[in-house]
Amino acid sequence: MANLFKPSKTNTVVRPKDANKTLQITGIDHLARGISNDEKGIYFVQGALPDETVEANVQQHKGNVHHAQVTHIIQPSEARRQPFCAHYAECGGCETQHCDSEDLLRFKQQAIGQLILHTGIQANEPVVIKKAKLGARRNIKPKARTIASLQKELPWQPPLNSVDRHYRHKTRLAIDARNPHDIHLGFRTRGSSDVFNLTQCPILVPELQALIAPLHTLVNSISQPLRIGHITLVKSNNKTLVSIRLVKALSKEDQLAITDFAQQQNVAVEIQTQTGHHNVGEEDSLLTYSPIDSIELQFQPDDFVQVNAKVNQQMVAQAIDWLALDKDDKVLDLFCGIGNFSVPIAQHCAQVIGIEGVSKMVQRATKNAQNNGLPHCQFRHSDLTDPAWIRTLANEKVTKVLLDPSREGAKEAIKLLPSLNPSHILYVSCNPSTFARDAAILLEQNFRIDKIGLMDMFPQTAHTELMALFVPSNTKSS
Incomplete structure (x- = not known):
């Protein structure tokens, strides 16, 4: 956020x-x-x-x-342009539908380029520079320079994008049932925590949009709707799932109503409570998706996955291409999640080491590597804000690095990466502001941006993701 x-x-x-x-x-x-x-x-x-x-x-x-x-x-x-959604004026989601999609990407690239080129390192904040031998380090007080003084222009590549409608495979619906005669099911209104009644959502894939009206009928038929916290919808490779989060157990009658809904709509239904989850009529709620055609990953409804499948596939393919992988590479994947990049990358190199701060994600990623027959793709649980993780790589001889952090960025990890002497550092960012800060640290440590491109994971919104490849300054452009 x-x-x-x-x-x-x-x-x-x-x-x-x-x-x-x-x-x-x-x-x-x-x-x-x-x-x-x-x-x-x-x-x-x-x-x-x-x-x-x-x-x-x-x-x-x-x-x-x-x-x-x-x-x-x-x-x-x-x-x-004229917004295409009937809820545009009230919804807090697709706030840029008033702009042509191609023009919006061009505007965003110009704005993000200016942000990156004019972000400097704070003069009073020392950058930790590692020497060749791990463990030895010195503090350098950086000069008050901007990225623009280190790299005169950005090597923009064509953006990755998709259609601006029917692209979203996962969403969460809020519910306001304080007035049992006027229950609201939908999204938050713009600039408010209020919930408006959703009747359509053109950015959802058709399978999820088709559930909006039946879900309104369901929540209005339940005798205790205040016990529903929110509802998550997911369309995966193997099923369409409705995950209902409860703050308190429902009556038997209401549970039967949910069972009938699942059968009528031919969807899987999961009930989440504070103590766990169970499925209505199915053994498990494991879902699957494919970051590339030859790989299938399993995930749970509350796991983080990209909601735009087409852009995610383009993103993973571009990462493999930009890293220029060969059979001898040993790749480090930081903030690896359930293996969205790690597992596909493992098909192209000698070893992948994924590090993630959420233990259940590490377990899921390990299982995903095993399911795809990639034992040389291994995962570790570590806090990447704590410099101790770097010591676990002392003898690994990592050649290339990929990182895909949250919106907070990866400042602490970025400071340590040059000590590994990688030939490529690929940074996938969902926040241009923190990327600009982290990029400044890498450029101060004799790296340069070799390629950079936008990724329109959320068309018709103000949100923009980007990918950038850093290489040592003395490396020729690819």
């Missing part, structure tokens, strides 16, 4: 005379907000596009930084 600006109590009062502004939008930022400047400062305008003139409501400000919401489009951009 993005770290949004939080106003303080002392200097964010918006004066009535400043509340409405006519603004010229000159670009967007990495969160897909329009940018405008005037004598009072900079404005981040939700819902605005480059080259537009808009009327906006300034909702909060701190110093010369203002946050606003479009109220009227005076002069629209050529990239502006």
Whole structure:
């Protein structure tokens, strides 16, 4: 989740005379907000596009930084489109449907490029540089340089994308049953925790969208709907699953209603409680997906998996290509999850070592490697924010590294990677801000960005993922 600006109590009062502004939008930022400047400062305008003139409501400000919401489009951009979803105005999900998909990717690339090139290392924060021998290190106080001073331009590659509709294979529905005569089942409204009643969701795959109306019927038929916390929907290779999270056990009548729903809709149903889970009419709820055609991975409904199967397959294939794997490579996969990258990569090299901080993910990844006949793909449980993990690799002679951290990034791990002397470091990021910070650390340690590309895992949203390949500065471009 993005770290949004939080106003303080002392200097964010918006004066009535400043509340409405006519603004010229000159670009967007990495969160897909329009940018405008005037004598009072900079404005981040939700819902605005480059080259537009808009009327906006300034909702909060701190110093010369203002946050606003479009109220009227005076002069629209050529990239502006009519949103295709009936819930666009209220839903907090696909907030950029007002922009053409290709134009949006172009705008995002420009914004993220500027973010990366102008992110510097904090002058008062020492970077830990490892010498060739593990365990020996020295602290260097970095110069106050930006990435732009270390690498003049970014070697952008074509983005990975998919269709902007019917791509999402997994989602979670919230429920508000406080009023039994007006039960809401759907998503959170934009800028609020309120739940609106979902009638359609064009980004869901058809199998999941078809369950929306029957689920409304189900929750309205249950005598104790307040006992339902949320409902997760998953379409996998082997089944369509509805996972119902309960805060308290349901009556026998309500359990029968869920059994009838499963039979009528021909779906698997899992009931989750605080003490565990059980399946309605099935032995287990293991699901499967394929990161590449020759590999199948198992996962549980609450495991992290990518929701856009097409982009995930492109992403894994691109990772294998950019790493330029050969039969002698020993690859380290940090934040490896259930093996989304590790297991496919293991088909192309001598060994893969996956490290993950969640123990149940390590167990699942180990099983996935075994199921696919890849015993040289091994997994370890370790806290990657603790430098101790690097010592376990002292004798491994790792040649290449892949990391796919959460939105918090991988600052502590990044500081240690050069000590392994890898020829390739492939960074998969779901947060351009933390990527820019971590990239600055690598560039200060004599690496450069050899390739970088966007991955549109969530079309028509402000969210953007990217992949970047770092190689030693003295290495020729590939």
